[in-house]
Structures are given as structure tokens and as C-alpha cells.
Amino acid sequence: SVRCVQETGIKLFQTPEQLTEDNSWYCNVCKDHVKAKKVMSIYKAPKLLMVHLKRFKNEQSFSGMSTQVSRAKITQLIGAPIDDLDLTDYVINHDLPHAYFTPEELYQIYAQSQINNDQQTQDSITEEFIVPSSMKVKKHPPGKRLLYRLVAVSNHYGSAGWGHYTAYAKNSHTNDWYNFDDSNVSKVSKDTVVSEASYVLFYQKIEYEDEEELNGKVLTQ
Secondary structure, eight states, X not given: OXXXXXXXXXXXXXXXXXXXXXXXEEETTTTEEEOOEEXXXXXXXXXXXXXXXXXXXXXXXXXXXXXXXXXXXXXXXXXXXXXXXXXXXXXXXXXXXXXXXXXXXXXXXXXXXXXXXOHHHHHHSOSSOOOOGGGOOOOOOTTOOOEEXXXXXXXXXXXXXXXXXXXXXXXXTTOOEEEEETTEEEEEOGGGSSXXXXXXXXEEEOOOSSGGGGGTSOOOO
């Protein structure tokens, strides 16, 4: 059966894990080592998201008194949304990192990156600070879903011992998909870009202005 990125990767990644007695955690309140639960969370919503699928695993085989370990490739198809990967329920803060800071905090960050402890340069920076365009990021609209659009895929063909890499990439101007195979480039249907060969998925955060854009219209980046 086809499993989905959210279910197989992100949801399992955030599933609480019960620590064993051999890996207990020291509690500052109890003043003792306890078998706590460990939880992994995604805090920041990146503009570009890379999903690296686990395509290789170790397999053990037994022969007499010896144990051999070999590498095997996982060829299961993992379903990945193309137009609307929804991470709303998996990310704590839906804003991009720069959106967390006030203009005053951005000033301090920018100034420190410019002065490099040079007092003369520091004195030349005025208090009337204008945030550089590269640091301006829109806050995620309250109540909006946190959606990502697939823009590229890295593929692996072959086995654990050998293989060949190709890539699919989307033209941001025409929305057409292309296959890049060494020196050969050809146009492909977007319905074929997610397959058993998909190895790394590249997503871009969707920026939108109103609800209508969630109903199938072209979204503005």
C-alpha cells in the first residue's frame, strides 16, 4: 500500500518515545533518573523544506557462527503531495525565523554581522535602521494553513551497491516539470514526478493572500 510523507515521516518523527531504564533522564524536580518520554517537535517553518526519504537499510544474515550485514534498498512508493503538503498540525510556529524578531532585534543582528568588532564601522551605523530587503519576511496569516508546494525531486535508480541519479524540477514561470538525466532534459507530466525512485523531495512554502487561492488557483510566491 502507498504510504504518505506526513504519516510515514513527520508523524512518526513526532511520536513520543518512552525512554528505557538504561537511557533514563534526570528530572530536576524529582531529583532522580526517570523513564521519561522523549518528543521531537518542529518549531520553525522554513521557506524551503527538504524531505530525505530513507531508501537504504542494513540487513543481517546468519551463516553458521558468523553474522553478515548487507545493505538493501527500500523501493516502497511513498505518496508525496505535489501542490499542498500541509504541515499546519506538525509545526509549532508558522512564521519564518526572521519574522520572530522586532526591528530593533534585527538591527542588532545586522549590525553585528557588519561591524566584525570594528569600532569605526560601528560608529558609522546610524540608529535609524532600515531592515534590508533580504531580511524582510511576511508573517504567516493567522488561521491560514501552512502549505508547501513540491518544486524538485532527486531520484535514485539502482541498488545499495550502485546507482544512477536523476532529478525532476519545476519551472517557476511556466509551472512545467522537466526531467534532468545527465545531459538530457525532457518535459514530463507532474503526475509522474513522485515514484519509487524518489529520494529527496524539495518543497517551497506557499505565500498567499486570500482563501480563494487555496481552491486551485495559481499561488503567488
